Amino acid sequence: MEKPADIRTPTLDDVARVAGVSRATVSRAIRDTRGVAPELKEIVGRAIAETGYVPNRAARSLATGRTGTVIIAVAGADAEYGGVAEPDVFADPFFSRVISGVVRTLRTLDTQPVLLLVESDADRADVLATVRQGAADGALLVSTHSDDPLPSAFAAAGLPAVTFARPASGAPVSFVDIANHDGGRLAAEHLVARGAQRVALIAGPDDVPSAQDRARGFRDAMARHGQAFPPTAHGDFTVESGERAMAEILESAPDIDGVFAANDLMALGAMHGLQAQGRRVPDDVAIVGFDDSVIATIARPTLTSVRQPIEEMAAQMARILVAQIHEPGTRPSSVIFDPVLIARGSA
């Protein structure tokens, strides 16, 4: 008190001195573990307020071995994979929705997300290192590439991780996914029910398992209605690629009257392509997208789309990861969501 009021941030010892108890007691009072007298807890509370104490996270983390932080790693296009094509994962509402769902849920779990972009092997190493260094307790892995080695790396290191979509590598990590095959089927059935006779498919990249499943589900269902071999073109989930794919299809099969695209951005591109050729949507050609993103409601006509409850899926990822962190050694689990078709103007 006689000391020149020092600027140093108060520590547990300071609070203990003011409260007239030991450091250990203050620590217990703060985290209100049972076994501390109510009146002492009261006194400690006042001492904390008086000193303006805030616990130091680094020290706590060092002592407990936990940080209350997880990584959310979103994988964009690798430089090696093509780079410029998709300059920004954030341009795709898909990633925004995942992040949104994760962030919102983690908030209720007293956990903070560190956002890491993965676009190279160096980035991948960084993600793993960050957890190894104890700067985060686990990782949420969101990647579209099937050969992403990160899930395997986490599994091998025994570090908590949850992926969006089943890891193609078969790595034993928890994941959350949607029944993509069923989603493709829903799209097919909707087009057929609408009377489409000659449908086409704009599929995603061949190395993306979820895209493959959607395509397969679509084709399987169409085969039941006599259209086992719909004309197909591939895109990379961007609007531009959707438009290109549409043009490609129209060249070989100008008489189509229905299209299913593996995501909304490509569906929008297809719509642009069709409209540019003077075809009316949905009168001449019906379109069904996938994701039910905000894009679907912004398009004109609005886009019929297979809904993927991304925010809820992301929330589930967060819950599984946190549970796994608190209960180490539990076996990997998985949750599969069911898609729903949302009918709008385009089909």
Place this chain on the structure above:
Amino acid sequence: MEKPADIRTPTLDDVARVAGVSRATVSRAIRDTRGVAPELKEIVGRAIAETGYVPNRAARSLATGRTGTVIIAVAGADAEYGGVAEPDVFADPFFSRVISGVVRTLRTLDTQPVLLLVESDADRADVLATVRQGAADGALLVSTHSDDPLPSAFAAAGLPAVTFARPASGAPVSFVDIANHDGGRLAAEHLVARGAQRVALIAGPDDVPSAQDRARGFRDAMARHGQAFPPTAHGDFTVESGERAMAEILESAPDIDGVFAANDLMALGAMHGLQAQGRRVPDDVAIVGFDDSVIATIARPTLTSVRQPIEEMAAQMARILVAQIHEPGTRPSSVIFDPVLIARGSA
């Protein structure tokens, strides 16, 4: 070596033992401060590889008082402010672009971003507490509300912070902004040059300074061309509000031939509203938006828009913050970017 190969993660002491040097030397070798013999550095390097050592971030952070982490706090709609209106900040490409720019830049600065959502006073307290607890070295504040108390709080606490847009409170914190007034002027001049005789304005919320500046810039410039009082309606930066505002304007001024909206989402809503009434864009009514977001290229016709280099602005925020963290006590600085009009199909 005779011990049962323990599963414990290796520590500095382990490396020191293997390398046959002291812990202090290993520490110095790792951060290669000068004053350690090259051959020892070599030996230490091998020992690190052999043991699979990774430095513990919590311990380092405890010793140094730094974390290599910053908060990026994005403020959505407060529950108190209206809540449901904007269920998700991530739906707005604006925030995605800010996050993208920040994340990309921080990566080059050896700093990791913790993403925090701010939607209540409790969230705000959390942001401040996180930095106080030493879990982050500073904060990037992205908020549209003028009465956000966070900038002032950081300034008062003397904690490093950088805001997107000049803080309305006048708090002495660094910020990055765009010349909104000039942006409004650019839109006005473009519409006038195009021959628009009766323009209208879809402004943002009155409590958002940047929106006010855009509106003021627009009106000031229009006044120079004899249209000092353009019919005006307000929106809240969403597509729906843009459509509503457009309807409102058309009711009182059905003969307009040009519209400026304070962001692209509202411009798109306006476009929808006009098209629904059978008006052609840009032939009957020209539209200029603001932001030059991905929305502008997706719309049909594509949207003429005042470009805001958001990613670069965000990058600048990150750089300023990190500089401030490394050089404490520096005075707040600011950077103002210049807007550019990108002409497309809508005007």
Place this chain on the structure above:
DNA sequence: GTCCATCTCGGAACCGTTCCCAAGTTTGTC
């Protein structure tokens, strides 16, 4: 060969928590 300056390295203190363990206090039972 001696002396001094310079450089390298090890010992030990320190950062601020948590948690184990022992000591002290209270309560309850016979």
Place this chain on the structure above:
DNA sequence: GACAAACTTGGGAACGGTTCCGAGATGGAC
């Protein structure tokens, strides 16, 4: 009233780094 059990509390050792300080070693100048 004695003794055991249950509960609180404080002391001190981790946790895993960084950094100050002093001791040797080394090299150069005379």
